[in-house]
Amino acid sequence: MIIIDLSKKKYLKLLLYSAAASIIVLLYYFFDAREERSLFPHCPFNTLTGLYCPGCGSQRVLTALLHGDVLGAMKFNVLAVAAIPFILYSSFVFMYNIFSEKKLQQKIFYSPAFVRIVLFTVVTFWILRNIPVYPFTMLAPHQ
Numbered sequence: 001m002i003i004i005d006l007s008k009k010k011y012l013k014l015l016l017y018s019a020a021a022s023i024i025v026l027l028y029y030f031f032d033a034r035e036e037r038s039l040f041p042h043c044p045f046n047t048l049t050g051l052y053c054p055g056c057g058s059q060r061v062l063t064a065l066l067h068g069d070v071l072g073a074m075k076f077n078v079l080a081v082a083a084i085p086f087i088l089y090s091s092f093v094f095m096y097n098i099f100s101e102k103k104l105q106q107k108i109f110y111s112p113a114f115v116r117i118v119l120f121t122v123v124t125f126w127i128l129r130n131i132p133v134y135p136f137t138m139l140a141p142h143q
Helices: 006-030 044-049 058-066 070-076 078-099 112-128
Strands: none
Touching: 006 058, 006 078, 058 070, 058 078, 070 078, 078 112
C-alpha cells in the first residue's frame, strides 16, 4: 500500500504536471507537426467544413517555436503565438501557488472585460482568417 504524506502532495502534483508537460514538449519537438504526414490529428472542424477554426495551426506553432522558428510559427497561427505570454504567466502563477503560502490571484483572467475581449478577438480572428481575399489570407495557416 502506498501512503502519500499530504505535505508531499504538492511535490507529487508538480512532478505529474512537469512530466506531462515534458512529454508533450518532447513529442512536438521530435515528431514535427509541420509535416503533412505527422502523427498528430488534423482539425475536425477543418476536415468537415474546409474552413479554419481559431486553433488551426496551433500544433504546428508549438513545433515551430520549439525549433526556434518564431516567424514560421506566426504563419501558422498568429493568435496562438500572441497567447503565449498569457499561457506562460498563468503557468508561472499556477506553479508559484503550489509552493507558496500566499496565493497569487489571476484577476485579469476572471475580469468580465477580459473575457469579452478574448471572445471578441477569437471570433473576429475566426471570421477574418476564412475570408479568401488578401490580406485576410495571411491569417490562414500556410507553409
